[in-house]
Amino acid sequence: MALLEIKDLHVSFPTDDGVVKAVRGVSFSVEQGKTLGIVGESGSGKSVSTQTIMGLTRGAEISGQALFKGADLLTMTRRELEQVRGREIAMVFQDPLSSLHPYYRVGWQIGEMIRAHDKGVSKKVDRARAVDLLRLVGIPRPDVRVDDFPHQFSGGMRQRAMIAMAMALNPSLLIADEPTTALDVTVQAQVLQVIKRLQEEFGTAVIIITHDLGVIAETADDVVVMYAGAIMESGHRDQIFYENHHPYTEGLLRSLPAYGDDRERLLPIPGQPPSLINLPSGCKFHPRCPYAFDRCLREEPSLTPVGGEAEHKSSCWLPHGLEERAEVRRRVLAQELAS
Amino acid sequence: MSVRPDSEVLLRASAVVKHFPVQSSGFRRSREVVHAVDSVSFEVREGETLGLVGETGSGKSTLARCVARLLDLTSGRVEFEGQDISGLKPRQLGKVRRDMQMIFQDPYGSLNPKRRVGAIIGDPFAIHGIADGAERKRKVQDMMELVGLNPEHYNRFPAEFSGGQRQRIGIARALALNPKLVICDEPVSALDVSIQAQILNLLADLQEQLNLTYIFISHDLSVVRHVSDRLMLMYLGKVVEAGPSAEVYNRPRHPYSSALLSAVPLPDPRSVEQRHRIVLVGDVPSPINPPTGCRFHPRCPKAQPKCVTDDPPLEPRLGDGPEHTAACHFPVGDGENLADAQPNLAPEHRIVEPEPLTEGLDAVGGVGERMIP
Secondary structure, X not given: OOOEEEEEEEEEEEEOOEEEEEEEEEEEEEOOOOEEEEEOOOOOOHHHHHXXXXXXXXXXXXXXXXXXXXXXXXXXXXXXXXXXEOOOEEEEOOOHHHHOOOOOXXXXXXXXXXXXXXXXOOHHHHHHHHHHHHHHOOXXXXXXXXXXXXXXXXXXXXXXXXXXXXXXXXXXXXXXXXXXXXXXXXXXXXXXXXXXXXXXXXXXXXXXXXXXXXXXXHHOXXXXXXEOOEEEEEEEHHHHHHOOOOHHHHHHHHHOOOOOOOOOOOOOOOOXXXXXXXXXXXXXXXXXXXXXXXXXXXXOOOOEEEOOEEEEEEOOOOOOOHHHHHHHHHHHHHHHHHO | OOOOOOOOEEEEEEEEEEEEEOOOOOOOOOOOEEEEEEEEEEEEXXXXXXXXXXXXXXXXXHHHHHHOOOOOOOEEXXXXXXXXXXXXXXXXXXXXXXXXXXXXXXXXXXXXXXXXXXXXXXHHHHHXXXXXXXXXXXXXXXXXXXXXXXXXXXXXOHXXXXXXXXXHHHHHHHHOOOOOEEEEEOOOOOOOHHHHHHHHHHHHHHHHHHOOEEEEEEOOHHHHHHHOOEEEEEEOOEEEEEEEHHXXXXXXXXXXXXXXXXXXXXXXXXXXXXXXXXXXXXXXXXXXXXXXXXOOHHHOOXXXXXXXXXXXXXXXXXXXXXXXXEOOOOOOOOOOOHHXXXXXXXXXXXXXXXXXXXXXXXXHOOOHHHHOO
């Protein structure tokens, strides 16, 4: 059984301008000890999906199921959810400065996590644990730094402190939402290393949400590619990077200024992501898709297996055999070059 | 994007220094200063793109603002088209401002939300008294067309545009007066990947059409690699390495450059598995009291006692051409694996990594639930 299984999740927000359909029928699962990468651009619904299962989207209309160890997180009472949140599933957010309270010492804030779930802990034990946790995530001189305020920490150290807090109760799932986006590359490397080390040490499953395909390539076992609130493609990491089927996945990879490559021009995806209030008909990617044909304008494809492998799925009307798909790719590319 | 080696030097900065006084609190005067940029010299040639790379606090944006004279220099000299502009008063800068423009990172923060796009792009014409009335409108619409905006959207507000389109507005405004040098300060960092590629292509097209020279600042090394002819890498206010971008990428000489390049996450799992990543210890030290000698020595995997005392000059190393320079006493050789390097320094000169993990944790019973008595 998967540790977390999301089934047909829909999330929409009623606003004055209309209903924002943030997530439309998303299903994925996370296995024990594995890392799932969710990649997508702004407005793809990648963060909303995980925030919803943690009960963090107020005022949203939600349907579907989120089974964590078999229990549905979406139908839990607040009290039941509080037992899971923090203890079983922990979260790390993008901006470590606004996630830490500026007024309280870092050690106290880590301790708060422990106290919230275990009322009987003495102050002394609690502080000792905070020191250990800071050491665990590689903060130098943790016995001194435990009494610092967040502003005395650098960006990378704050994110480490957030990870320490998230790991305080040894959760079985860690959700990291753009954990390194606000950080410099060398600091990013440090933080990703910490997450990886903890995962190996404690067997934690990780969901890493990012817009950066480089981070996905470094960390994820499985990948989900989202666009306009739905999953475009999912599969093992190498399937997504080397045998991708969906034109959006292909477009994302092609638009990157590939490192070490001397191309004069990049190949951007033309146009812009759609408004989530007025979504296009049929496949939501068709206005930007170089392969679109009439069926794409009428019917929205569902996520179905491609290339003969059950775990590699794509929502696209193009031929599902990877050979035939590659043939279509060659033909369209040749046309593009000719024009 | 290749530049003729004989092209004219458009901008020359010599020994630029910028210190910011630290705000003093209460009655005591603070004598401390932030050494944001320390003795940086470089040239930009006509038609080329110079990439300026560095992490937060490296001084790359401050340096750009100094050469654009948005900030006064503490000392040093900036020449633009052969004219010394470092001492000019704001009023005397008018002509220079026309020829040197900036594109900013945040397409949301850099456009006034209450003004219409036509007025925003028309500002440069108004300020420099170049065109007004119908002529200004025509010029603005030409600019909008040039950067790929619909000229009919002349009367819209910035909020009606997406992030990528707003960045196009910022570009149109910067290019309105046909400048020679454009300083792009993180122009695509706030954009989604698919849009980022559109803007990078636009900048490349405009450079070719209008014969522009760019100083391109970014923390994203793969973006800089794509756009730049030459690169300049900064750390704590100093240039650590400079040279033709392909050379710096393929054969970084400074251990910091090497570590930085190895830390870039590649969107290619197979090559990720093959390469040697160097994860640096610790954080960038404070620019108020930067380390002595080479500023990178407390974190450098190759540091030797000499690095603590002598500041290495920026010069060609290991037989590199005159263009490729590095400020390091012990440069990285071709094919050298830094992961094996061991610094030879007394502990007080190092940033020390804490003991990695688990030992000692047993005192309170391990981590997490196992810790609960």
